[in-house]
Amino acid sequence: MAAHIIRPPLRPSNTNVVARRMKSGLVSGLAVLATIIVVAPLIAILLYLLKQGVSSLNWDFFTKIPVPVGEKGGGMENAIVGSGVILALASAIGIPLGIGAGIYLAEYATGTRMGNLVRFTADVLNGVPSIVMGIAIYALIVLPQKHFSALAGGVVLGVMMVPTVTRTTEEMLRMVPYAIREAALGLGVPAWRSTLTITVRTASAGIVTGCMLAFARVAGETAPLLFTAFGNAFQSTSLNEPIAALPLQIFVYAVSPYDEWHRLAWAGALVLIVLIITSVALVRFVVSRGTLKGAS
Amino acid sequence: MGVGIEVSDLNAWYGSNHTLQDIQLNIPANHATALIGPSGCGKSTFVRCLNRMHETNPIARVTGKVRIGDVDIYEEASPVEIRRRVGMVFQRPNPFPTMSIYDNVASGLKLNGFRNRRVLDEVVERSLRQSALWDEVKDDLKKKSGASLSGGQQQRLCIARALAVDPEVLLMDEPASALDPVSTAKIEDLIFELKSEYTIVIVTHNMQQAARVAENTGFFLMGRLVEFDSTHKIFTNPRDKRTEDYITGRFG
Numbered sequence: 324m325a326a327h328i329i330r331p332p333l334r335p336s337n338t339n340v341v342a343r344r345m346k347s348g349l350v351s352g353l354a355v356l357a358t359i360i361v362v363a364p365l366i367a368i369l370l371y372l373l374k375q376g377v378s379s380l381n382w383d384f385f386t387k388i389p390v391p392v393g394e395k396g397g398g399m400e401n402a403i404v405g406s407g408v409i410l411a412l413a414s415a416i417g418i419p420l421g422i423g424a425g426i427y428l429a430e431y432a433t434g435t436r437m438g439n440l441v442r443f444t445a446d447v448l449n450g451v452p453s454i455v456m457g458i459a460i461y462a463l464i465v466l467p468q469k470h471f472s473a474l475a476g477g478v479v480l481g482v483m484m485v486p487t488v489t490r491t492t493e494e495m496l497r498m499v500p501y502a503i504r505e506a507a508l509g510l511g512v513p514a515w516r517s518t519l520t521i522t523v524r525t526a527s528a529g530i531v532t533g534c535m536l537a538f539a540r541v542a543g544e545t546a547p548l549l550f551t552a553f554g555n556a557f558q559s560t561s562l563n564e565p566i567a568a569l570p571l572q573i574f575v576y577a578v579s580p581y582d583e584w585h586r587l588a589w590a591g592a593l594v595l596i597v598l599i600i601t602s603v604a605l606v607r608f609v610v611s612r613g614t615l616k617g618a619s
Numbered sequence: 620m621g622v623g624i625e626v627s628d629l630n631a632w633y634g635s636n637h638t639l640q641d642i643q644l645n646i647p648a649n650h651a652t653a654l655i656g657p658s659g660c661g662k663s664t665f666v667r668c669l670n671r672m673h674e675t676n677p678i679a680r681v682t683g684k685v686r687i688g689d690v691d692i693y694e695e696a697s698p699v700e701i702r703r704r705v706g707m708v709f710q711r712p713n714p715f716p717t718m719s720i721y722d723n724v725a726s727g728l729k730l731n732g733f734r735n736r737r738v739l740d741e742v743v744e745r746s747l748r749q750s751a752l753w754d755e756v757k758d759d760l761k762k763k764s765g766a767s768l769s770g771g772q773q774q775r776l777c778i779a780r781a782l783a784v785d786p787e788v789l790l791m792d793e794p795a796s797a798l799d800p801v802s803t804a805k806i807e808d809l810i811f812e813l814k815s816e817y818t819i820v821i822v823t824h825n826m827q828q829a830a831r832v833a834e835n836t837g838f839f840l841m842g843r844l845v846e847f848d849s850t851h852k853i854f855t856n857p858r859d860k861r862t863e864d865y866i867t868g869r870f871g
Binding site for chain 1: 670672675699700701702703704706707709711713714715716717718726727730731777780781784
């Protein structure tokens with residue numbers, strides 16, 4: 324016996340064009356409003372930083388190290404260089420480890436106990452407060468060495484990058500269709516090479532985004548650097564010595580009682596944000612230049 | 620030049636599912652051989668055993684003997700070597716989406732360490748001509764992604780990619796089932812052209828297609844090879860009642 328679907332007769336109910344357009348307009352309006360609410364704080368922060376910081380920005384800010392309290396002038400060259408050193412080291416540690424672990428999770432560890440353990444650890448690590456990470460590296464590197472160092476600062480930020488990079492790499496690799504892997508295997512490409520060249524390359528746009536997210540996140544970290552990199556009033560590029568970093572310097576200057584230092588802190592905050600935005604934009608630009616017409 | 624394939628006592632499993640049972644079959648060199656049968660009869664599994672793709676699935680298992688040319692592929696060669704000699708075209712076109720048309724075709728050689736630009740250029744052009752795609756793509760070989768082509772063009776790109784590594788055997792697993800009639804006709808013309816140089820094994824749901832392109836046809840049913848004979852014989856005067864029932868549309 325054929326089942327009959329009972330449905331109400333089709334009535335010309337949707338003929339009220341004005342009401343329909345109003346409803347449509349209302350919903351689109353809400354969507355636009357939500358977008359504005361999301362974007363507004365970012366723009367507000369940028370504008371406020373510009374207003375407060377731009378007046379203290381000059382050539383000296385980028386080329387001079389801090390001067391003693393009371394003197395005019397001085398800059399944050401040491402902190403800019405220091406952040407560069409620490410972030411380069413952090414990326415050199417965090418990105419390869421994270422991508423490697425992501426490849427392991429997506430390609431080799433599906434459904435295994437070890438895979439679940441690694442994935443769980445990465446998620447927990449992602450939720451560990453950054454100051455706790457700082458204490459851990461303090462105990463592991465600073466205490467045995469008996470001094471603060473750029474090395475310890477780079478390691479703590481690198482470790483903090485690992486979970487983000489790992490999980491995004493895993494997710495992006497999982498989105499690569501199995502047919503693509505089969506195509507590579509079917510050409511007589513060894514599995515390891517197919518993974519490294521075909522699968523990772525197909526997912527590269529997403530993996531780069533994950534790395535940039537991780538980079539931007541740790542670039543502004545202050546707490547874990549307090550007892551690892553520690554800060555340094557002079558210029559240093561040695562991995563074995565304490566080193567300045569923009570977030571640290573901003574923190575120290577912002578809580579100080581001096582107006583001159585407050586101004587420099589604003590300028591430092593502006594420089595930090597601009598540096599993060601430009602480095603992320605630059606990497607995206609370089610990656611997108613390699614993309615072909617019609618590539619998905 | 621193509622080589623013949625001799626299959627004896629081939630059995631294959633997916634987990635506990637015995638998908639191929641005691642297959643005996645000789646596929647002649649430089650001919651097109653069609654494999655027909657209802658869904659789930661084991662014909663795709665069978666071709667995947669011919670280039671050892673079956674075993675890429677962790678729960679899959681194979682026993683028996685497959686000789687391609689003079690090599691016992693399960694005893695005397697690694698899967699990677701075998702897949703270089705036995706090309707495969709899949710049901711859905713699967714070009715590498717981030718690679719240009721050129722790089723797609725050259726990928727098999729490049730990924731195996733081949734770097735000579737002049738030879739690569741030649742191979743890419745020859746392969747694209749063989750797959751009848753050259754005229755349509757020659758102007759944006761390096762500009763366009765393989766994924767930007769239409770479905771039929773993508774499938775011909777995949778054929779060119781398989782041909783570029785100069786295989787002796789070309790396996791095609793329902794290569795036209797996701798394509799429109801015009802693209803299907805192009806793929807069939809291609810098979811007709813290519814079979815003088817390669818041994819072609821084509822899995823198809825479409826019996827007219829088997830009749831059009833293949834000299835020989837095998838009929839699979841529930842994991843067994845029911846009958847293998849010249850295509851003409853299979854379609855006009857099959858020995859087995861089940862073959863007759865299938866080709867006359869009584870089931871499947």
